[in-house]
Amino acid sequence: MMPAMxxxxxxxxxxxxxxxxxxxxxGALYDRNFLSPDYLLQQLQVAAFLxxxxxxxxxxxxxxxxxxxxxWVVTIGGMMSTAAAGHGGWAGGLAIPxxxxxxxxxxxxxxIGVAYLRVPSMIFTLATNAIAQGLMxxxxxxxxxxDHATPAMHFIAVERSILGIPNAVxxxxxxxxxxxxxxxxxxxxxxxxxxxxSERAVYLSRGNVRRVVVACFAIAGGCSAFAGVLLAGYSTKxxxxxxxxxxxxAIAAVVLGGTSILGGRGSYLGTIAGVVLVTLLQSIxxxxxxxxxxxxxxxxxxxxxxxxxxxxxxKVVT
Amino acid sequence: MTDRPAPPRGRGGDLxxxxxxxxxxxxxxxxFAVMFAVFVTEHPAGLSVNVVNTAANKxxxxxxxxxxxxxxxxxxxxxxxVGSVFVLANCLASxxxxxxxxxxxxxxxGVLASGAxxxxxxxxxxxxxxxxxxxxxxATGAIYGGVALWLRPTPGGAIDEDxxxxxxxxxxxxxxxxxxxxxxxxxxxxxxxxxxxxGRAAYAIGSSEQAAYMSGVPVARxxxxxxxxxxxxxxxxxxxxxxxxxxxxxxxxLGGSYTLSSVAAVVVGxxxxxxxxxxxxxxxFGAFVLRTIGDLLFVFDIDALSQPLFLGIVLLVSVSLGxxxxxxVTRRLELYR
Numbered sequence: 011m012m013p014a015m016x017x018x019x020x021x022x023x024x025x026x027x028x029x030x031x032x033x034x035x036x037g038a039l040y041d042r043n044f045l046s047p048d049y050l051l052q053q054l055q056v057a058a059f060l061x062x063x064x065x066x067x068x069x070x071x072x073x074x075x076x077x078x079x080x081x082w083v084v085t086i087g088g089m090m091s092t093a094a095a096g097h098g099g100w101a102g103g104l105a106i107p108x109x110x111x112x113x114x115x116x117x118x119x120x121x122i123g124v125a126y127l128r129v130p131s132m133i134f135t136l137a138t139n140a141i142a143q144g145l146m147x148x149x150x151x152x153x154x155x156x157d158h159a160t161p162a163m164h165f166i167a168v169e170r171s172i173l174g175i176p177n178a179v180x181x182x183x184x185x186x187x188x189x190x191x192x193x194x195x196x197x198x199x200x201x202x203x204x205x206x207x208s209e210r211a212v213y214l215s216r217g218n219v220r221r222v223v224v225a226c227f228a229i230a231g232g233c234s235a236f237a238g239v240l241l242a243g244y245s246t247k248x249x250x251x252x253x254x255x256x257x258x259x260a261i262a263a264v265v266l267g268g269t270s271i272l273g274g275r276g277s278y279l280g281t282i283a284g285v286v287l288v289t290l291l292q293s294i295x296x297x298x299x300x301x302x303x304x305x306x307x308x309x310x311x312x313x314x315x316x317x318x319x320x321x322x323x324x325k326v327v328t
Numbered sequence: 329m330t331d332r333p334a335p336p337r338g339r340g341g342d343l344x345x346x347x348x349x350x351x352x353x354x355x356x357x358x359x360f361a362v363m364f365a366v367f368v369t370e371h372p373a374g375l376s377v378n379v380v381n382t383a384a385n386k387x388x389x390x391x392x393x394x395x396x397x398x399x400x401x402x403x404x405x406x407x408x409x410v411g412s413v414f415v416l417a418n419c420l421a422s423x424x425x426x427x428x429x430x431x432x433x434x435x436x437x438g439v440l441a442s443g444a445x446x447x448x449x450x451x452x453x454x455x456x457x458x459x460x461x462x463x464x465x466x467a468t469g470a471i472y473g474g475v476a477l478w479l480r481p482t483p484g485g486a487i488d489e490d491x492x493x494x495x496x497x498x499x500x501x502x503x504x505x506x507x508x509x510x511x512x513x514x515x516x517x518x519x520x521x522x523x524x525x526x527g528r529a530a531y532a533i534g535s536s537e538q539a540a541y542m543s544g545v546p547v548a549r550x551x552x553x554x555x556x557x558x559x560x561x562x563x564x565x566x567x568x569x570x571x572x573x574x575x576x577x578x579x580x581x582l583g584g585s586y587t588l589s590s591v592a593a594v595v596v597g598x599x600x601x602x603x604x605x606x607x608x609x610x611x612x613f614g615a616f617v618l619r620t621i622g623d624l625l626f627v628f629d630i631d632a633l634s635q636p637l638f639l640g641i642v643l644l645v646s647v648s649l650g651x652x653x654x655x656x657v658t659r660r661l662e663l664y665r
Contacts, residue, residue: 076462078588123644127651128663130601132406136588137644144637151633209664219664251581258466271460303481303578306474313467314453322458 022268026283029266029316033290041297051176057289058178059237059244061282063260065189066117066233068281069226071264074206074273075124075131077227080234080260082142083113084253087238089146092248095158105160109239110232116142117231121224150250159246167243178240185233190278202226206273262313263288287316352598353610360613363620370627377498383623384504385496385572391510391615392565393586394593395518396558398611401594403554404534404603405454405461409469410562411587413446415578416476417566422485422576425567432488440563446472447559451552469587476578483577492571506568510612513564518608521557526550534603593618596646617646 037044063080070077091109094101101108116138123134159167166177193199201222204212212219237256242248261271267284269276291312295305347354367383368375393410400407417439425435446468453464499505521527529550532540541547565586570576591601597614599606621642625635657663 123648127648128654129647129651130595133591133595133601133647134644136591137640137647139588140640140643141637142640144634144640147636148633210661213661213664254581254584258470261463261466265460265463271463301478301481303474303476303478306477307471308474310467310470310474313470314457314459314464317459317463317467318453318457 020268020277020280022266023277023280023283025316025319026266026268026280026287030283030287030290033287033294037290037294037297040294044294044297051170051174051179053289053293054179054286055176056293057285058176058182059240060256060259060263060289061182061285062185062233062237062240063256064263064281064285065185065278066230067260068264068267068269068276068278069189069202070131070230071261071269071271072202072206072273072276073223073226074209075223075227076261076271077120077135077230077234078132078257079116079120079135079139079142079231080257081251081253082139082146083116083231083234084238084241084256085146085248085251086112086116086142087235088242088248088252089149089238090235091160091163091239092158092242093149095160095163102158102160103162106162106166106236106239110235113231113233113235113238114228115231116235117228118224120231121227124227125220125223146250159243163239163243164246165243167240178244181240186278186282193278198222198225203274206270206275259288259292266313266316350610352606353613356597356610356613356617360616360620363617363624367620367623367627370624372627377501381496381498381504383619384507385568386623387616387619388504388506388510389565389568389572390586390589390593390619391612392513392561392568394590394597394611394615395513395608396561396565397587397590397594398597398599398606398608399530399554399558399561400461400551401591401599401601402534402603402606403530403551404537405551405554406591406601407447407450407465407555407558408462408587409446409450409465409472410558410590411583411585412469412472412476412580413443413559413562414566414569414586415580415583416446416472416479417443417563418569418573419476419480419485419566419576419578421567421570422487423479425487425491425570427488432491435488436491436567439567440560443559443561443563443566444556445559447556447562448552450559451555454555455548455551469583473578473580473583476583477580480576480578483575483579485576487570487574489574492574495568495571509564509568513561514608514612517557517560521553522607526553530554531604534600534605536604589615589618592643592647618643 034045043049063084067077067080087109090112091105094105094108120131120135120138123129123138124131127134166181170176172180193202201212201217204217205219205222209219234253238248238253241252263284264276264281265271265284266287267276267280267282269280291309295308368379371379373379393414396410397407420442421435421439424438425432450465450468453459453468454461457464495505495509497505499508526546526549529540529545529547532543532545533547533550537547593614594606594611595601595614596617597606597610597612599610621639622635625638630638654663
């Protein structure tokens with residue numbers, strides 16, 4: 011696959027990189043500090059949270075499905091890790107794996123509904139999102155949840171161990187490298203793309219469609235929950251609806267990175283570009299002194315414009 | 329295909345055909361009837377005009393948003409901005425629907441027109457911009473939410489109280505006016521639309537866009553109109569919300585929850601998310617079912633904290649019910665697309 015990667019120019023990736031360059035230059039013209047290493051590293055750290063979520067989203071989107079349970083799975087990740095941290099002792103040590111396992115469990119539920127019950131993913135993940143919300147409302151009892159984070163959570167979310175690079179970015183890079191390896195080098199990864207193009211063909215060539223779908227949703231759930239852990243570690247607290255601001259940006263990042271929302275096409279490199287692009291856009295809109303209303307309008311309009319530039323579908327002719 | 333029975337003929341055959349075609353809406357209607365009967369018998373006040381009126385207002389509110397969602401879904405599309413248009417109409421109505429009766433009428437017309445404009449913008453982006461509806465409407469939804477916030481940075485505003493009380497009251501102390509408004513909207517907009525060439529085109533596109541295109545169906549026009557009408561229906565819901573709360577609020581969470589509930593109502597009402605089958609009548613009952621679940625949890629005194637979990641479980645079970653059809657599938661290949 012490597013020669014193909016260099017031989018073929020990914021149009022979406024080029025366009026997304028171009029947009030990133032435009033945003034950087036525009037930001038620098040507005041405020042010189044915009045290009046300082048400190049500020050850019052800070053942006054990368056923020057992008058890492060979105061990047062972890064987008065990793066899972068991309069897998070599911072390449073399959074030709076969508077995961078709308080992100081908001082509350084992120085929240086579950088945050089709340090379960092802080093709850094375990096609050097216990098202290100051995101439970102605190104297991105805070106991160108425990109929270110990720112909760113996310114994986116919800117993801118497996120999603121996968122079973124989509125793969126075995128054949129419910130459209132959009133509506134099934136919507137329902138699991140509601141259930142996740144219900145569970146968390148009962149868990150917190152309507153009060154503010156625990157505000158503890160274990161040292162390990164703090165370490166991966168806030169600290170900068172190597173050359174001042176935020177550990178969250180390192181974590182995202184490791185996750186991304188693993189994802190690229192899986193997508194490009196394993197039959198499981200190739201099968202994900204194949205299912206996105208034609209489930210029938212995969213079934214007829216003796217691929218286990220259902221197991222791959224369940225696995226992808228499980229990974230997506232784990233990624234979302236892990237992002238929740240990072241967020242909880244970053245702000246040393248978990249709160250209701252902490253995952254809400256991640257659904258639209260994650261899907262937008264994946265699509266802006268050139269992954270087809272219909273499935274079957276997309277590269278992880280594009281997703282990285284999409285995540286950086288969305289994060290920079292949000293950051294520029296927040297440093298420009300503008301009301302929340304204006305920011306939302308511009309945010310939506312810019313996404314539409316960028317999609318119009320390079321995300322258009324084919325014209326129906328036959 | 330030789331083993332397929334001959335098409336049913338005569339009266340009995342027609343009825344059987346009709347029952348098969350309308351199974352989704354009929355199941356939703358029956359479910360609603362049972363749930364609502366349980367609700368009124370368990371309610372301490374029983375079947376009073378007030379109880380019915382309150383339930384109707386809440387149900388009709390979601391029903392309008394859900395009808396808005398139904399139209400694009402029938403064309404195998406989706407409109408994730410219905411909740412934002414709903415909130416935008418709410419904010420606009422809390423500003424312009426005041427003053428003399430003429431001003432109120434103009435204000436109402438303005439709110440509905442703004443909804444249609446939002447819907448038309450969605451239509452332009454999806455049809456002529458050729459963007460995927462799910463991501464395009466997610467982005468336009470952010471725009472409409474921003475405009476709503478610009479109109480009403482803090483909750484407040486007012487609406488003509490006579491108008492609001494009329495819309496949320498009961499006609500002849502018996503029938504909720506909101507139900508009549510819903511019936512009127514169905515009779516004046518939905519039924520003519522369903523029977524028109526563009527309406528039938530929408531169903532054809534949902535079944536197969538390519539086949540529809542090759543058959544000379546006005547694909548672009550039908551899809552555009554579906555999104556435009558979706559905006560209009562969402563704006564009617566926003567107007568109704570203003571009548572209920574007497575104020576406007578740019579509440580993005582509310583918009584989001586209505587968008588999601590609208591998708592759920594569409595599915596519960598028997599419309600296929602893959603497009604091409606279903607309709608507004610089933611959606612209305614789907615919306616009523618969803619709203620009655622909340623009411624039932626209330627009368628059965630379910631702990632307020634467990635209510636969201638119950639709602640989620642009911643939603644999960646109801647969307648999974650369609651999986652029973654899998655038992656009839658004999659060739660596994662048919663499961664896969």
